[in-house]
Amino acid sequence: MSTSGSTSEKRPPVILCIGMAGSGKTTFMQRLNAHLHAKKQPPYILNLDPAVGALPFTANIDIRDTVNYKEVMKQYNLGPNGGILTALNLFTTKFDQVLGFVEKRAPTLDYILVDTPGQIEIFTWSASGAIITDTMAATYPTMIAYIIDTPRTAAPATFMSNMLYACSILYKTKVPFILVFNKTDVKSHDFAVEWMTDFEAFQEALQKDKSYMSSLMNSMSLVLDEFYAHLKVVGVSAVTGAGMDDFLKAVDEAVVEYDQEYKPELERVLEERRQKKEAEKEEQMARLMKDMAMEEKGKEVKFGEGNKGKSLNEDEDEEDEDKREPRYRDDLDSDDEDEEAHRTAQDEHRERMEEESLKRYLSGQRQG
Template sequence: MVDYKGVMKEYGLGPNGAILTCLNLLCTKFDQILSLLEKRDSSIPSIILDTPGQIEVFTWSVCGSIITGSLADKYPTIIAYVVDSARSTNPRTFMSNMLYACSILYNKTSIFLVLNKSDVVNPEFAVEWMGDFEKFSDSLDDSESCYANDLTRSLSIVLDSFYQNLNWVAVSSQTGQGFDKVLEIIEKCKKEYNKEYKPFFEKLNKDKAEMEAKFTAERLASLQIGEINGNNNKEKEEEEIIKEEK
């Protein structure tokens, strides 16, 4: 649909810039993807969209909002945020991941955390950090920058309520461990979508329809007034012509 390498060559972009540009181009044709999904949704229980790893697509890019919003408007849409457990053993790296995950919530979709590579590193440390601020605080190396550590501790306190409502699962793509629980969490998030997010999108669509109906009515009224004024002017011109002839 979009030629990634062709975009790199045509616009002189690097890999990351080309991916973002491709997603922007994809959004201009996203109605075609929705049409394809509508044709298949009755024959398959779930649809998985594997998106690029560039998190900025869903944190500040408009195309991320278009993709998630368009899907969530029609289907129970759930975001699986995959974290590399082996690379998140540093508490500051872990905190960065949690901030990214939290920032995705503005898309108004259910989200759950996938702690991947559990066969390499036991992700229990991440579970403890989310549940116990003291353990997370103790994991920070106070011999390093004090400002960075203080900021990280403060962010951990701020995200406490986020952790309490966050579904998570430890998995291994290598061994298949945890995938049965992934399916359980997806069903749980689906119920959450129907309860919390579906009413939001229904109201959004209702308000949009009302605004469009109001705009259409105002345009029609404006056209009718213009037509009446045009007819009145025409009648006056005809009367003036008749008077001149007399």
């Protein structure tokens, strides 16, 4: 049972099913859904493939109910891949609402399954795919089930290509990773497990290939040796249902890995971001206080100049105003020349008073 703590704290694992086109990803989802229903553990299913014609299972949340893939292609003049990517981007803008629906049902769930677009790069290398993965992983134990077409991987070159792609996804997402070799009813996945655990066995398979690629794959197999050690490998058949219990065991192991490795790292990164934001806030506040102090200092200087001049000449200014005001009123009906002369006299008087005030202020500053 995939729980953590009490029922109120239950965190169902999120399984992101990713795979190349034709790997049997949707069929695997159907079989896993049926297997969990048989165990009385019905999963909560999210479909993120807007281009799928018909799903062989019922999705609780379906991107097709929100975004019309064909209308997106028509409106934005896009091709199939561009339409899928744009539809996924539009859906991601409302993913907080999706997360809200999941949170309401989480206490009653044991598993959350997410079906992704068949064009694998649209989900794994897009901003929307990263947002969905990180958002889920921040709340629930999240893992990736990478579905592989076993019969098509029998050739060393194809096998190595799949492993490199899996390595790149693991490096990008950093969440627990499960390699699911599908279609084992057609071809057993034992050869793949042997190639991953026995370097010499893979070398023997490479010797049959005389192309220039053999030396490259030989070098890459050495690099990927450590990568293989961190992978959980299971073989399943989506047609017969074989290996589903092994897959669920791998899911339980991935939950433990999430709690022991991914979650502490996530908390460390979040704490670093929080401290960085706090430092930025403090720095901005310090700059603001410094700017305000400089502005206040400038205002005090200007305010002091005006006040000192006014206080020293307050009586004289009032007397002059009392003397000037009646005379100014008497001269309202005078001609233009007298009025201009009167204004000039006022201006000259103000300039003299300001000059005297400034001299007194500077003298006071020197004495201080």
